[in-house]
Amino acid sequence: MDDCLKSVESEESAIHLSGELSQLLKRGGFRLTKWLSNKRKVVQSVPEFDRAASVRDLDFDHTLTERALGVQWYVTPDTFGFKIATKDKPPTRRGILSVISSISDPLGFVAPFHLSAKILLQNLCRKQLGWDDLIPEEDLLCWKRWLEELPRLKQFAIERCFKPPNFGDIISCQLHHFSNASLVVYGAVSYVRLVNAQHEVHCSLVMGKSHLSPLKPVSIPRMELSAAVLSTRLDRMIPQEIDLAISDSFFWTDSTCVLRYIANSERRYKTFVANRVAAIREQSIPSQWHCVGTRMNPADDASRGLSAEAIIRSNRRTKGPEFLWLSEENWPQMPAAIDEEIGQKSSEEVAATFATMTCSPDYDVLEVFKRFSSWNSLKRFVAWILRYRDRLRNAVIRRKKGDLPLSHHDQKINALNVHERKRNH
Numbered sequence: 519m520d521d522c523l524k525s526v527e528s529e530e531s532a533i534h535l536s537g538e539l540s541q542l543l544k545r546g547g548f549r550l551t552k553w554l555s556n557k558r559k560v561v562q563s564v565p566e567f568d569r570a571a572s573v574r575d576l577d578f579d580h581t582l583t584e585r586a587l588g589v590q591w592y593v594t595p596d597t598f599g600f601k602i603a604t605k606d607k608p609p610t611r612r613g614i615l616s617v618i619s620s621i622s623d624p625l626g627f628v629a630p631f632h633l634s635a636k637i638l639l640q641n642l643c644r645k646q647l648g649w650d651d652l653i654p655e656e657d658l659l660c661w662k663r664w665l666e667e668l669p670r671l672k673q674f675a676i677e678r679c680f681k682p683p684n685f686g687d688i689i690s691c692q693l694h695h696f697s698n699a700s701l702v703v704y705g706a707v708s709y710v711r712l713v714n715a716q717h718e719v720h721c722s723l724v725m726g727k728s729h730l731s732p733l734k735p736v737s738i739p740r741m742e743l744s745a746a747v748l749s750t751r752l753d754r755m756i757p758q759e760i761d762l763a764i765s766d767s768f769f770w771t772d773s774t775c776v777l778r779y780i781a782n783s784e785r786r787y788k789t790f791v792a793n794r795v796a797a798i799r800e801q802s803i804p805s806q807w808h809c810v811g812t813r814m815n816p817a818d819d820a821s822r823g824l825s826a827e828a829i830i831r832s833n834r835r836t837k838g839p840e841f842l843w844l845s846e847e848n849w850p851q852m853p854a855a856i857d858e859e860i861g862q863k864s865s866e867e868v869a870a871t872f873a874t875m876t877c878s879p880d881y882d883v884l885e886v887f888k889r890f891s892s893w894n895s896l897k898r899f900v901a902w903i904l905r906y907r908d909r910l911r912n913a914v915i916r917r918k919k920g921d922l923p924l925s926h927h928d929q930k931i932n933a934l935n936v937h938e939r940k941r942n943h
């Protein structure tokens with residue numbers, strides 16, 4: 519009975535908001551039209567000429583659809599889907615790009631299916647084919663297979679509403695972000711997990727993203743790290759766009775390298791790794807990151823791709839992995855070995871810096887610069903200092919490895935550096 523009352527209250531709220539919005543914009547000379555709702559009572563409250571043309575006679579046919587950003591909204595079942603109507607394009611880079619771009623999927627519902635076509639297009643770029651050159655036979659066969667599967671996307675459907683009917687009050691609302699990567703693609707997918715007062719669980723796909731790797735080869739750990747950054751970007755954006763009070767966010771990855779990067783705050787990494795670790799730590803904390811097996815990771819589909827048939831039948835893609843529907847004690851646990859590996863050397867080379875303080879901390883470096891009368895002299899001085907620093911760093915590394923003295927060449931360079939500084943002073 520309570521759920522029925524809440525449904526009525528929801529309809530009354532929709533009627534009230536639509537009326538207020540229309541009156542507010544009317545003051546500025548704007549008239550809102552083409553109103554549509556999946557509730558007949560809401561549509562009835564709107565004047566006939568302000569309704570969408572498909573429901574002016576209140577005919578709620580099961581096939582009633584509306585389109586928004588290229589995605590079909592099936593009004594009666596209240597689901598999202600796709601209408602595929604591609605034109606015949608020549609098998610060239612230009613034609614393939616035109617077909618791919620004609621399928622709008624802003625929320626990444628069927629991103630794993632688009633993946634194979636995008637990879638094909640990238641491979642054609644690597645082969646340096648012209649925009650209107652016919653593609654090779656082997657690539658043509660892959661393209662034709664993809665086109666044959668494309669019409670099957672009409673059967674795909676996903677619920678529009680995150681909260682199912684008669685679900686009751688929500689006591690917990692969590693976001694779960696999964697990330698994964700391969701040599702050619704990295705991606706992330708996000709789910710919202712709701713728990714009601716009866717401790718019933720419902721999970722829904724919010725959105726997914728996938729990106730191709732650069733043409734220049736990138737290592738798997740770096741690709742996994744980029745996928746993790748993508749997860750944090752989704753976590754920043756989704757709470758601002760959905761009308762749900764998010765209580766907590768969880769991040770899942772099957773890469774132990776990423777977990778070590780995030781958990782380690784003592785090492786200094788190369789620029790690529792350091793920038794991405796900083797971006798991850800800006801949006802999340804290490805305790806929010808968890809390890810999940812590849813077979814239970816739905817983001818694995820975003821990095822490997824799926825056929826249209828697999829996407830239609832896959833519950834993991836639209837509903838999330840099975841463990842999210844269970845209580846938290848049944849979720850995958852962090853392997854104990856990872857804690858031991860954090861102290862070990864990571865797969866990325868660590869950049870070490872050696873420095874020596876030769877003056878008091880309150881010494882003003884600008885006083886040194888004032889001794890130079892020209893810009894070119896100052897540049898030469900700084901260049902010599904930097905070169906001298908690099909020589910000292912390499913010498914320290916060599917001596918630590920083999921306890922070797924400075925070579926004659928290094929001694930000569932050091933003498934030249936000292937002479938140059940004396941001459942400039």
